[in-house]
Amino acid sequence: xxxxTGDGIPFEKPEFERRISLVKQExxxxxxxxLLISEPSNVYYLTGYEGWSFYVFQMLVVHRDLxxxxxxxxxxxxxxxxxxxxxxxxxxxxxxxxxVQSAEREPVDFLVMRLKELxxxxxxxxxxxxxxxxxxxxxxxxxxxxxxxxxxNAELLINWIRIRKSAAExxxxxxxxxxxxAIIGDAVAAARPGMRECDLAAVVYQRMIAGTPEHGGVYTxxxxxxxxxxxxxxxxxxWSDRTIGNDIPVNLETSGCRRRYHSPISRTIxxxxxxxxxxHLADAVVEGIETALxxxxxxxxxxxxxxxxxxxxxxxxxxxxxxxxxxxxxxxPPTWGERTASLRSSDMTVLEPGMAFHMMPGxxxxxxxxxxxxxxxVTETGREDLTSYPRELVVKP
Amino acid sequence: xxxxTGDGIPFEKPEFERRISLVKQExxxxxxxxLLISEPSNVYYLTGYEGWSFYVFQMLVVHRDLxxxxxxxxxxxxxxxxxxxxxxxxxxxxxxxxxVQSAEREPVDFLVMRLKELxxxxxxxxxxxxxxxxxxxxxxxxxxxxxxxxxxNAELLINWIRIRKSAAExxxxxxxxxxxxAIIGDAVAAARPGMRECDLAAVVYQRMIAGTPEHGGVYTxxxxxxxxxxxxxxxxxxWSDRTIGNDIPVNLETSGCRRRYHSPISRTIxxxxxxxxxxHLADAVVEGIETALxxxxxxxxxxxxxxxxxxxxxxxxxxxxxxxxxxxxxxxPPTWGERTASLRSSDMTVLEPGMAFHMMPGxxxxxxxxxxxxxxxVTETGREDLTSYPRELVVKP
Numbered sequence: 001x002x003x004x005t006g007d008g009i010p011f012e013k014p015e016f017e018r019r020i021s022l023v024k025q026e027x028x029x030x031x032x033x034x035l036l037i038s039e040p041s042n043v044y045y046l047t048g049y050e051g052w053s054f055y056v057f058q059m060l061v062v063h064r065d066l067x068x069x070x071x072x073x074x075x076x077x078x079x080x081x082x083x084x085x086x087x088x089x090x091x092x093x094x095x096x097x098x099x100v101q102s103a104e105r106e107p108v109d110f111l112v113m114r115l116k117e118l119x120x121x122x123x124x125x126x127x128x129x130x131x132x133x134x135x136x137x138x139x140x141x142x143x144x145x146x147x148x149x150x151x152x153n154a155e156l157l158i159n160w161i162r163i164r165k166s167a168a169e170x171x172x173x174x175x176x177x178x179x180x181x182a183i184i185g186d187a188v189a190a191a192r193p194g195m196r197e198c199d200l201a202a203v204v205y206q207r208m209i210a211g212t213p214e215h216g217g218v219y220t221x222x223x224x225x226x227x228x229x230x231x232x233x234x235x236x237x238x239w240s241d242r243t244i245g246n247d248i249p250v251n252l253e254t255s256g257c258r259r260r261y262h263s264p265i266s267r268t269i270x271x272x273x274x275x276x277x278x279x280h281l282a283d284a285v286v287e288g289i290e291t292a293l294x295x296x297x298x299x300x301x302x303x304x305x306x307x308x309x310x311x312x313x314x315x316x317x318x319x320x321x322x323x324x325x326x327x328x329x330x331x332x333p334p335t336w337g338e339r340t341a342s343l344r345s346s347d348m349t350v351l352e353p354g355m356a357f358h359m360m361p362g363x364x365x366x367x368x369x370x371x372x373x374x375x376x377x378v379t380e381t382g383r384e385d386l387t388s389y390p391r392e393l394v395v396k397p
Numbered sequence: 398x399x400x401x402t403g404d405g406i407p408f409e410k411p412e413f414e415r416r417i418s419l420v421k422q423e424x425x426x427x428x429x430x431x432l433l434i435s436e437p438s439n440v441y442y443l444t445g446y447e448g449w450s451f452y453v454f455q456m457l458v459v460h461r462d463l464x465x466x467x468x469x470x471x472x473x474x475x476x477x478x479x480x481x482x483x484x485x486x487x488x489x490x491x492x493x494x495x496x497v498q499s500a501e502r503e504p505v506d507f508l509v510m511r512l513k514e515l516x517x518x519x520x521x522x523x524x525x526x527x528x529x530x531x532x533x534x535x536x537x538x539x540x541x542x543x544x545x546x547x548x549x550n551a552e553l554l555i556n557w558i559r560i561r562k563s564a565a566e567x568x569x570x571x572x573x574x575x576x577x578x579a580i581i582g583d584a585v586a587a588a589r590p591g592m593r594e595c596d597l598a599a600v601v602y603q604r605m606i607a608g609t610p611e612h613g614g615v616y617t618x619x620x621x622x623x624x625x626x627x628x629x630x631x632x633x634x635x636w637s638d639r640t641i642g643n644d645i646p647v648n649l650e651t652s653g654c655r656r657r658y659h660s661p662i663s664r665t666i667x668x669x670x671x672x673x674x675x676x677h678l679a680d681a682v683v684e685g686i687e688t689a690l691x692x693x694x695x696x697x698x699x700x701x702x703x704x705x706x707x708x709x710x711x712x713x714x715x716x717x718x719x720x721x722x723x724x725x726x727x728x729x730p731p732t733w734g735e736r737t738a739s740l741r742s743s744d745m746t747v748l749e750p751g752m753a754f755h756m757m758p759g760x761x762x763x764x765x766x767x768x769x770x771x772x773x774x775v776t777e778t779g780r781e782d783l784t785s786y787p788r789e790l791v792v793k794p
Contacts (some may be wrong), residue, residue: 052619055529055731076719080631092752096404103737104743127533132452136536137527155534188496198613202606208600216595216638219620222449234477236410236448243612322473322494333730334452339498 126154179256247272555717576653644669
């Protein structure tokens with residue numbers, strides 16, 4: 001398996017077969033004969049299909065008794081499906097363009113027609129009820145068109161299988177991590193008071209997409225979050241045209257992406273001279289993340305890891321309300337979060353080799369914050385970091 | 398109104414009041430007392446809120462009897478909502494982080510609680526059934542929690558109001574168009590055989606985000622579509638690490654974005670010497686788009702405009718199956734399409750001043766294609782082009 005070209009089918013056939021086998025086992029366990037998959041990450045996981053076509057209707061169908069999944073999508077995207085996936089021609093079921101955003105025809109009706117033709121049974125249909133691209137409309141229409149079938153919520157069924165990464169996946173995540181390191185390096189070199197925020201964001205994008213000489217980049221699920229000065233209290237606001245001031249922190253959260261796999265990273269770049277209290281805050285973040293990372297190994301829970309962080313920062317009189325991190329891997333917009341385990345006090349998920357997380361501690365003092373994060377994968381004995389940029393406050397005097 | 402900083406509230410208060418008044422009129426006409434808005438573009442249209450937070454649960458509530466909409470979103474994003482919108486503190490209703498991607502708590506239940514507290518009536522609730530971020534799960538949970546209420550599909554209710562742009566909106570779309578022109582200029586200058594596809598994509602992103610000296614850019618809804626050589630038959634495939642060959646077309650579809658408004662553009666850059674048949678194809682596209690654009694004025698239908706295109710290319714023995722274009726304006730991922738009118742034979746929408754479209758003709762001969770597009774707004778007497786890059790095949794010998 002090579003991901004060198006960043007093109008074509010991303011994994012060997014046995015890797016896909018193993019994945020489908022795991023999905024079918026879980027379907028069997030839940031009594032599902034037909035699984036409808038709308039989440040682009042899950043479609044990609046089972047087939048390799050990665051077109052930016054999820055803004056129109058598409059669905060992957062896994063049936064208990066069929067060897068291959070069935071791809072249902074737009075006619076103009078079937079050439080991509082043919083090249084990107086191992087699926088045979090019979091498993092590619094495109095609908096014509098007069099179905100697209102039309103008042104007259106509904107692609108979901110096309111899906112129903114194909115389901116009836118191609119699936120040996122339609123008894124218990126698993127659907128991803130809370131997935132981003134499974135709309136209330138699609139669900140209502142399916143239920144009305146298939147009154148004999150029982151509908152079962154299978155949201156996150158595949159995500160929880162995805163949580164354990166194979167060696168091939170981890171190899172790709174390392175490539176993504178190298179791009180993440182390069183982005184931070186470029187941003188640190190470029191950031192200076194007086195430049196427009198958008199010009200710093202452009203530096204980030206340039207490296208994110210160009211990648212490294214060995215591994216080109218591709219679009220990520222989300223824009224970089226570039227929180228400058230007082231806007232560091234706004235984690236999801238876009239940058240602006242304003243010029244960057246002096247003696248302020250610039251919080252940058254971003255990720256390299258490689259074959260849809262993300263290894264995110266955040267760093268704070270302080271322009272000027274931080275105050276003593278701000279430096280103290282940064283020291284607490286560093287101490288907290290080091291302690292929490294040291295806790296990571298198979299057998300401990302997500303809650304254990306989070307507790308190590310909270311205990312450490314509590315000694316500094318600090319507390320963080322939001323979760324400490326989340327599982328990562330394949331991502332399509334709008335998020336690179338896998339939506340499985342979270343590093344939080346209520347999450348009893350036991351860490352296993354191959355699970356990958358973005359630990360993202362951040363602390364705020366009034367309006368200014370520090371964020372220093374680490375993406376890692378759990379190994380047999382502990383963890384492997386997916387990025388290597390030093391875990392410290394970056395100060396540019 | 399100035400959008401110079403690309404920051405803060407994007408429109409004056411009367412503009413928002415006019416929009417809300419139009420929405421309430423339409424609610425009245427349909428008998429809806431409570432409108433739940435999940436589509437980020439529609440939330441932005443009514444409030445100015447533009448955080449990248451739609452990957453978690455959020456909803457805007459417009460009630461017939463309440464002056465202001467109510468924003469329901471994540472606690473960590475309320476600071477953004479406070480800065481970006483005109484909403485008063487009572488209209489900001491954030492939920493805490495233990496609701497986020499949690500097995501224990503559901504933000505939709507938080508919404509239900511607030512609806513019961515804050516809305517004078519909950520008789521007929523309008524919801525966006527097919528919107529990207531209105532999941533089947535959310536709908537099922539709402540219906541179960543509010544059994545007395547009637548649920549009405551109000552998908553696209555606001556989109557169809559958005560279709561007529563104000564002068565303030567058109568001014569922003571002109572800024573976006575200037576960025577689009579600059580992107581194509583940079584891409585044409587940089588494209589050469591032997592460079593990696595990802596490095597050309599990085600040039601596009603750099604300009605998209607840096608924008609122009611007058612107007613900084615911001616992330617678009619979609620990545621640039623960079624379809625190189627044989628991949629020009631795959632409109633939505635990502636670029637790769639491969640080097641670009643010689644004597645091939647590079648089809649680039651992209652957009653500048655300004656305050657979430659897009660003015661997209663596509664051009665084909667031919668590297669090397671095109672064949673006579675390929676030049677003929679390009680000539681047909683140019684003749685077709687000029688004829689169709691000349692048709693644009695208030696009173697004609699979308700179908701009329703498309704017919705002018707089809708008639709022209711038919712004289713060259715050509716036909717295009719996909720629609721010729723779509724309405725544009727505000728966009729959040731995954732698409733900058735407004736999802737209202739399309740330039741296609743079945744769309745009888747009558748053009749009015751303020752409507753904006755991306756006309757995107759493309760023609761294919763076997764595996765290679767030509768695409769030359771134009772974003773425009775309908776004026777009192779005809780149209781105004783939102784980009785000014787020449788409508789012709791770009792050849793770099």
